[in-house]
Amino acid sequence: MAAILPTIQFPSDLKSKTMEELEQLAGEIRRFIIDVVSVNGGHLGASLGVVELTIALHYVFDTPIDKLVWDVGHQAYVHKILTGRKEVFDSNRRKNGISGFPKISESEYDAFGVGHSSTSVSAALGMAIGDKLQGKNNQHIAVIGDASIASGMAFEALNHAGVTNARLIVVLNDNAIGIDPSVGALKSYLMQVKQGKNPKENNMIKSLNFDYSGPIDGHDLKMLINEFQRLKNKNKPQFLHVVTTKGKGLKKAEENQVLYHAPGKFDKITGDLLQNNQQEFTKYQDVFGLTLLELAQKNNKLFAITPAMPTGSSLKYMMDAFPDRAIDVGIAEQHAVTLAAGISLSGFTVFCTIYSTFLQRAYDQLIHDVALQNIPVIFCIDRAGLVGEDGATHQGIFDIAYLNAIPNLKILAPKDAVELRQTLYTLQDANSQPVAVRYPRGYSSEKNWKVPFETIDFSKIQKIKKGTEAAVFSTGTIIENVLEALNFDTGFFSVYHFLQIKPLNEKAIVDLIERYQTIITLEEGVINGGFGSMINQIVLKNKLKVTIINLGVPDEFIEHATVNEQFIYCGLDSLSMQNLFKKVSNVSI
Missing domain, CATH: 3.40.50.970 (Thiamin diphosphate (ThDP)-binding fold, Pyr/PP domains)
Structure with missing residues (x-):
């Protein structure tokens, strides 16, 4: 049979497909995701686990009129592929490419932006209440995992939804794992339900006034479609319990679900992880x-x-x-x-x-x-x-x-x-x-960090480099970029490391500032309200005559890219810093 995926641009293209074609499409999507993620990295296991579920949702419901909200969004790659982003999917998580998570500004099919867990039921319920007030009759679907639904916010939303007549369907994607295996009493309860040990009448979801159905096989496309068609026109909260396998379709991802949640680059045929050239260093x-x-x-x-x-x-x-x-x-x-x-x-x-x-x-x-x-x-x-x-x-x-x-x-x-x-x-x-x-994400630059233990003085301001005219006040690991940027300097700049950001030793800082013409503060965090702002307050309070330059993250949300690309955007990479330092010291750039 000819390939189906090339014929799918939007969910409307699914409507004319036969069950056989939809099942073939599921296999093609799995292979497509594996091919791209093996090269680019990203969240693999969760999306492989919801291929049939996503196809069924878009086949039955009329998205984007019907609102589909994915919890966290790790599992939304299939959704993106089916909603007009297949051709740019290889830009996923790259600078200026599509986001790794659903995002309102990216597509009308992304009903709600997500990244943190347990927000889907609240958001979908809010949309349902708002749409009903406007006389709309569309449906609202929240897809939430068994780990996310154990969060307090999810329970708060379920508790509220149960006393409404909202057109809301909560789909529990139960694979017994979030990033790590799920924990807690709810996990045990769901396991008993899946094993048929908990009678239907003793159902905690029903006690919240939801109509409960399931558990059903989340990889049985025909069964999923039938269930969603049954639920589509219901006018009160519904709860469908779906059982899936995280990493479905890639043997190694099924066998090691924690590692293959976001495995980095791997061999798309065998699933073997590719060697990381930073393994000699420690995260x-x-x-x-x-x-x-x-x-x-x-x-x-x-x-x-x-x-x-x-x-x-x-x-x-x-x-x-x-x-x-x-x-x-x-x-x-x-x-x-x-x-x-x-x-x-x-x-x-x-x-x-x-x-x-x-x-x-x-x-x-x-x-x-x-x-x-x-x-x-x-x-x-x-x-x-x-x-x-x-x-x-x-x-x-x-x-x-x-x-x-x-x-x-x-x-x-x-x-x-x-x-x-x-x-x-x-x-x-x-x-x-x-x-x-x-402390940051990623690898330390030190190989021999397991030194004998010593007690340290947090309040001590450490002089890392001696200079005469200007000083850099730095905190955290970003100091590595500072020292690299100052490889040209022969004595204009001093560099001080502040292990302790709060409380600051005001007297010691005033004494330091009075020695220099210019102070540059540096932090890997937002400038507004951050370390530099606290130094500014000390300068103002003590009426010090000094030029202050604050470096950090600007007052905006920083989008996905590599860390180094984000450093460059924020002016925190060593080259950007060096250009500033040369300008301050009147060294020709």
Whole structure:
């Protein structure tokens, strides 16, 4: 039979296809995704698992009039291919290419922009309520995973939806895994339902006033289409439980679902991962995870928590060794923060490891449950700074600014892997207040970071380079770009590293500033409200006569590209910095 995929540009093209043709199309889409992602990287397993589900949704419903909302969006590649973006799919996650996640500005078929989990039911319900008020009779579908539906926000939306007559269909894509395997009592409940051990009348979804159906095979295209056709014209909330296999169609992705969530480049025939040329270096997440394991081996009062990121944060090392003292609480950032506060009050030193972009979801808990009570939880903020291809939804560029506003909270940004290691060591014994330690995504530039432990002074401002006329005040690992940029300089610039961003030693900073004509502040975070802003306040308060230049991320959302391309856009790459430094020092560019 001739290839079907070339004949599909938009969902309307599906309507005339036979069941045999649709099933053939499913295989062609899987191969197409594997071909592109094997070269470009991206989120593989989730999209391979929803091929039939996506075809069925677009075959039955009249998108974009019917609103389709994907939770998180890791699984939306098939959706993008079927909605006019097949020809540009190889630009996925690349600079100026299509986003790796659904995005309203990219397509009318992307009903809601996503990137963080558990938002789909709220968004789809809101659209359903709004459309009903306007006399519209379209349908609203939220596709949410078994890990995401365990989040508090999803429960809040389900609870509300159940007392409405909204035209809403919640599709539970149950594959027993998010990025890591799902955890918690709900996972056990869903497993019992799938195994037929839980009677239909004892159904928690029905108790929320949803009409429940399922579980059904999420790879049986005919069954999916029949179910959606049955549900299409219902006028109250419906819940369809669909069982899928993450990584479906690529043997290695099915066998190792965690690794193949976003595997990087791989052999499209065998599925074997391609060798990473940075393997001699260590990821910052592993510096954290391996150091914490060392500390836990000697300190039985050390406890660690992550909300659904045991592999991504590398807490898995400690979880494997000490499962009672290192736990994954699922996609529940708010719970993770307040749980950490409670465990800390029991006498443990608690490390809560969480991505910068996800910590935003627990801002109230940071203030109300931790900082207000001055409970000494240690927040290890992974993926702080620019994160590359995941783009605007995942950038870790706001944490300095949003944490700066919170009293009692100390903010630390180590300059390298060794300093991160020593920071964690120092905090385990000498911590009397909440602390945030931020470190970036990617690899450390140091091979030999496993040095003997030493206690360090966080408040010390470190002079890294001596100069006479201007000074660079830098915080975090971006200092590597600073020093590379200053390879031309023979003594005009001093460079100072601030491990501690908050609180700042005002007297010491005033003494430093008075020695120089120009101060350049530098941070891998937003300029507004960040480290540079705090230096500006000191200058204004003390009426210092100095020129201040703030470098950082501008006041806009930074879209997907490589980290280096994002550095260039923000003027944080070494060449852009060098041009500025030469201009300041009157060196010809």
